[in-house]
Amino acid sequence: MVKIALIGAAGQIGTPLGLLCKASDLFDEISLYDLVHVPGIATDLMHIDTRAKVNGYLAEDSGLKKALTAADVVVVTAGIARKPGMTRDDAHLVKSNSLTLLKTNASIIRDIFTEIAATCPTATCCVVTNPVNSTLPIAAETLKKANVFEATRLFGVTTLDVVRASTFAAHALGNGASPRDFKVPVIGGHSGATILPLYSQAEPSVNLSEEALAGVINRVQFGGDEIVKSKQGAGSATTCMAYAGFRFVKAILEAKNGQSVIEEAYVYLPGISGGNEIATKLGVDFFAVKIELGKAGALKALPIGNISDNETRLLGVAIDDLKSNIATGLAFMST
Template sequence: MVKVVVAGAAGGIGQPLSLLLKASPLIDELSLYDVVNTPGVATDLSHISSPAEVTGYLPENGEGVKKALKGANVVVIPAGIPRKPGMTRDDLFNINAGIVKGLIQSIAEVAPEAYILVISNPVNSTVPIAAEVLKKAGVFNPKKLFGVTTLDVVRAETFVASIVGEKDPRKTTIPVIGGHSGETIVPLFSQASPSVDIPSDKLDSLVNRVQFGGDEVVKAKDGAGSATLSMAYAGFRFAEKIIKAVKGEKGIVEPSYVYLPGVAGGDAIKEATGVDFFSVPIELGPDGAEKAINVISKANDHEKKLLEVAYKDLKGNIQKGIDFANKPAEQK
């Protein structure tokens, strides 16, 4: 039995993400939680002819989230407010950080063994918040806490395919490492498999497009939303890989933002980057993050310059999350 919980299931990311999860034959139970509209979303999805049984929960004075989380194997967290025009991921911080902290506290109490997939922005800070909350509760397992950076990977695959003429972007594997906002996102095109030839006059704009693809969507939607559909796809892709790995499938590798000291191979990456949290390709297994793969040493000179900027920005993002998690409630 595999039970997946979506926390924030009625939102712009949560609904399409829940649809994709409901369609997956790998899931037996899909539990939806949000502060509004969840029973309606759950009923709608329950009419789809796939195996997963769907239930929806509202807060119910704190009891709803506990009911939703009970027995969870995987919890995906897209909860939070979306970006609006002119708003950076950092602008979302105080609201979304508080939402994530509350959800993680509930997970620590009700489903401490679950794999936790954090989508809520800013991921660079919300994952450290989650780690701090789990540490305080005495249930932190670094192998089971993931920041979902798959959208950056998906964008890199898609944008490169359009340049090199590949019809199916999924056939190209591109490591995208660092964090999940702006210049902390570093695509390593030099390590693409199969290798790709990016014209030098297109490289800088390609990197920029991967780093700031979210802004492109926000602008195109003209104030009516952010990257909800592509993020839902990316969240589903990562969740599905986690489930497959838990079920015993071998050789699954996907970049994710993790706590380096708690994952095999992470110490060397921490030494190279100077940060505790970083996204690198992660080999997934039944226990979660089995190995962090060090691709930094193979970065070319252009990529190394990008990485130096990412390290500096990430240090501040991570510390901001840790500080938030450790502040008394009245100071936030």
Template sequence: MVKAVVAGASGGIGQPLSLLLKLSPYIDELALYDVVNSPGVAADLSHISTKAKVTGYLPADDGLKAALTGADVVVIPAGIPRKPGMTRDDLFNINAGIVRDLITGIALYAPSAFILIISNPVNSTVPIAAEVLKKHGVFDPKKLFGVTTLDVVRSETFTAAVVGKPDPSVFKIPVVGGHSGDTIVPLLSLSEPKVEISGSDRDALVHRIQFGGDEVVQAKEGKGSATLSMAHAGFRFVDSILKAVAGETGVVENTFVYLSGIPGGDAVKSIIPGLDFFSVPVELGPSGAVKVINVLSQVSEYEKGLLEVAYTGLAANIKKGVDFIVGAPEAK
């Protein structure tokens, strides 16, 4: 029996993500939590003829406790979306508090669950989650993930468009660093199959991967952000986790993790300057993160330049997340 929870299930990401999870053959119980509308979303999804039983919870009557108790996987897309001119970092103050409170609930009611954080800015919200879990004595680095899969999905899609391949899914492109702007570093030199893109075409492709979210915000004329593609990316990561739990081997996803807590992480940490968290390819297994795959020693000179820029931004983002919790009052 697998119980999955979506925290923030009524939002622009939460609803399509919940729909995709309802279709998963791995999920037996799907609990939806939000501050509004989650019982209605649950009722709607419950009419779909797949095996997952769907329930919806609000904050009243210990709804968070009821949603989380017995959870195997908790996905957190909760938070406000980006608006025109707003960076992921601009979302920090509101979304940081939301994530802190939800992680406190997980620490109390589902301490052994896999935790998948979508709420932006991921570069800061994952360190926030780690610090909250540490305070409660239940931090397992192998089970805490920042979902950066959308950067990989965009890399596949945009690269296919540049080289004229009709099916983006044939590509496997590592994307390392973080999950905002120039902290996102697509390693095109390690693409499988290989691609030959250089000069201004490569610069334009990298920029589009890094700032692809802006395209969606602009196309929606300020009335939304990347919700459907993010829901797909979130589902892809959940699906990989559940496949690994079910015993499938060789499952690898790029994800933002606490390096020192995972085998192979220290090798990456020795290359990057003082960063505890980093997005890297990670092999998944029944217990979570099995191994960090070190691709940094293989990058091109061009990508080394991109990484140098990413390190600076990431260091500030991570510190901001840690500082939000360290010395702060506990969530009520």
């Protein structure tokens, strides 16, 4: 019996993610929660010929608690989306309805994880809500305050950066290779310059000129801007993020079933085997690296390994930005 709770399920990421989960036939129960529309979305999904029972809950009548009860996996996509001019970490503090992206989504994450701590504290939790660099520390601090924090069960989903790293490399090479032919580790954070694709470790090798490779790296870091601009203020990365989120959830389930799985994720390093050494070396506690997944969540954080001189320079930039993002999330919780 496997239950997944999708929080923010009526949003532009949550809705396609719900479809992917229902179509996969990997779940026995799918709980949808949002402030609007989810009872109808649940009814709609129930017409698909897979076994999962789908329920939709609104805020009234303790809907969030009902959605989370007995959940094995929780995916949080709730929050406002980026608009033109915003970065994922809202560095320019562009306002939306007089509130910044961070301020709004930070409050949402805090409130959701307060309920997770009370209702399903042993669930594996995946945070998609931006800015992940700051919202994951907020989730961790919320769970810590409730004395139920376990770093091995809390992940910031950075899979879209990994997907883009392979996709954009294939585009640049233009030799007909499938993006799925490439494996490119992506470390760091989940916004702008904090995202660091390690093309020096790509399998197979990505043979591009220095200039072309720099362009690909920049596109991985800021590829979300392409979508924000092309949607002309109507949204940000949604279907591709839903795909990436589902890929990570599928990896978690495969690991729970005993398969050997390695995926990148943004985590609290000191709480994971092998992570403390990485955190000490980098000077940051939250960071995305390759994670070996197991039945209980994160088994081990894998070393970054050898990287190029240029990647070393970019890593320094990423760490400086991440320190600020993490401090912002922690400051929110302290106040």
